[in-house]
Amino acid sequence: MTYEINETHDPNLKSWVESANDPNTDFPIQNLPFCMPWPATDLPHLGIGIGDYIFDLNQAIVAGLLGSGFDPLAEEIELCDLSFLTEVYGTAILTDLRRSAFEVLREDAEPEIIEDAKDCMVLMSKADPELAFEIGDYTDFYCSIYHATNVGSMFRPDNPLLPNYKYVPIGYHGRASSIVISGTDIKRPKGQNRTDQEAPPVFIPCKNLDYEMEVGFFVGRGNELGTSIPIGEAEKHIFGLCLVNDWSARDIQAWEYQPLGPFLAKNFATTISPFVVTMEALAPFRTKAFEREPGDPAPLDYLADVNNEKFGGIDINLEVFIQTEKMRAENIEPFMLSRSNMKDLYWTIGQMLTHHASGGCNLQTGDLIATGTISGKEKSERGSMLELSWRGTEPIQLPSGETRRFLEDGDEIIMKGYCEREGFRRIGFGECRGRILPAD
Numbered sequence: 001m002t003y004e005i006n007e008t009h010d011p012n013l014k015s016w017v018e019s020a021n022d023p024n025t026d027f028p029i030q031n032l033p034f035c036m037p038w039p040a041t042d043l044p045h046l047g048i049g050i051g052d053y054i055f056d057l058n059q060a061i062v063a064g065l066l067g068s069g070f071d072p073l074a075e076e077i078e079l080c081d082l083s084f085l086t087e088v089y090g091t092a093i094l095t096d097l098r099r100s101a102f103e104v105l106r107e108d109a110e111p112e113i114i115e116d117a118k119d120c121m122v123l124m125s126k127a128d129p130e131l132a133f134e135i136g137d138y139t140d141f142y143c144s145i146y147h148a149t150n151v152g153s154m155f156r157p158d159n160p161l162l163p164n165y166k167y168v169p170i171g172y173h174g175r176a177s178s179i180v181i182s183g184t185d186i187k188r189p190k191g192q193n194r195t196d197q198e199a200p201p202v203f204i205p206c207k208n209l210d211y212e213m214e215v216g217f218f219v220g221r222g223n224e225l226g227t228s229i230p231i232g233e234a235e236k237h238i239f240g241l242c243l244v245n246d247w248s249a250r251d252i253q254a255w256e257y258q259p260l261g262p263f264l265a266k267n268f269a270t271t272i273s274p275f276v277v278t279m280e281a282l283a284p285f286r287t288k289a290f291e292r293e294p295g296d297p298a299p300l301d302y303l304a305d306v307n308n309e310k311f312g313g314i315d316i317n318l319e320v321f322i323q324t325e326k327m328r329a330e331n332i333e334p335f336m337l338s339r340s341n342m343k344d345l346y347w348t349i350g351q352m353l354t355h356h357a358s359g360g361c362n363l364q365t366g367d368l369i370a371t372g373t374i375s376g377k378e379k380s381e382r383g384s385m386l387e388l389s390w391r392g393t394e395p396i397q398l399p400s401g402e403t404r405r406f407l408e409d410g411d412e413i414i415m416k417g418y419c420e421r422e423g424f425r426r427i428g429f430g431e432c433r434g435r436i437l438p439a440d
């Protein structure tokens with residue numbers, strides 16, 4: 001199972017890449033996430049994050065560093081992303097690639113191997129990341145009960161949580177074409193606004209632009225149309241996780257969402273972090289599924305599983321920072337807006353996946369499925385500005401003397417995620433950033 005601890009999780013392991021041994025790095029040898037760096041002069045390559053570097057798998061395969069098992073790949077490596085590899089060879093090849101990279105990058109690798117591997121290192125700060133999977137479909141859930149309760153109570157104070165919430169993992173189909181990689185600027189969308197209830201709607205730049213702190217998971221192996229995925233098998237279909245910022249236009253959303261849910265308010269851009277942290281690397285940070293309140297219904301049978309209940313949660317600390325134009329000009333560090341944790345989700349990723357396929361919908365390699373905004377119980381754990389500023393009624397005070405109800409042009413949102421547990425090495429996700437540009 002994906003929860004099992006093995007020798008790659010040994011906290012004492014070190015790498016000959018010095019920066020990977022820094023206790024604060026997101027990318028020690030125990031992590032080794034996949035990515036797709038694009039060195040300026042070349043085509044995108046497959047890579048693995050290690051310390052401040054990316055280990056270039058294309059070069060390593062061509063150089064024969066990963067063992068003869070990967071020789072057949074050398075021919076077609078130039079244009080293959082994770083989707084291609086998984087579709088042709090299955091997810092096992094990614095697990096094998098990562099394991100082989102692990103052997104090359106460990107401190108006690110053969111000196112000749114280390115010497116050759118040094119030629120395959122790209123400085124992370126010099127690499128321009130691409131999407132590692134070709135994302136065919138994107139779905140966004142609504143799995144934080146705290147987020148759903150907060151948002152619900154703004155609109156329905158007496159009845160914040162709708163009666164379906166504790167039975168159905170709520171979600172909507174998003175737009176894959178507008179998923180962008182961290183660092184891409186986000187243009188403020190225009191749309192229909194009907195803030196003035198007495199007048200007809202107007203088509204103007206979004207006034208209440210927001211972010212949502214989420215985590216996404218990539219489907220490794222899909223399912224055939226008309227079949228489903230039993231909950232006990234769900235995690236075998238999940239390859240790894242990344243951070244997701246589901247940019248949201250609240251004013252557009254408020255006018256358009258009835259009766260079919262979000263549409264243009266959500267589809268102008270979604271930012272993801274470039275590294276795919278594997279389920280294997282996350283094994284030490286698994287935790288029990290959300291503990292339901294006494295009196296809450298148990299999940300229906302197709303969403304219930306003993307292992308899911310014991311290990312279905314993932315303990316990932318999530319942080320959101322803002323840096324405004326003025327803060328940048330005055331060299332003020334990004335300011336932390338919230339800190340929440342993925343383990344507080346009401347539904348597990350296994351339940352999301354199983355529910356998604358339960359009616360026969362075919363999931364495919366590279367599909368991205370996001371959790372929905374991850375908020376916690378406390379005020380400091382609210383994963384969107386809508387919640388932090390309580391729909392704009394309680395402006396957020398920034399260290400620059402500015403206030404925010406929603407995002408303004410020039411604001412940059414920076415999301416981070418990391419896992420820590422006694423007896424294991426800290427691992428992280430890197431960053432998910434995006435800066436707001438003015439509307440046309």
Ligand code: CA
Nearest residue numbers: 212246372373
């Ligand atoms: Ca969302």
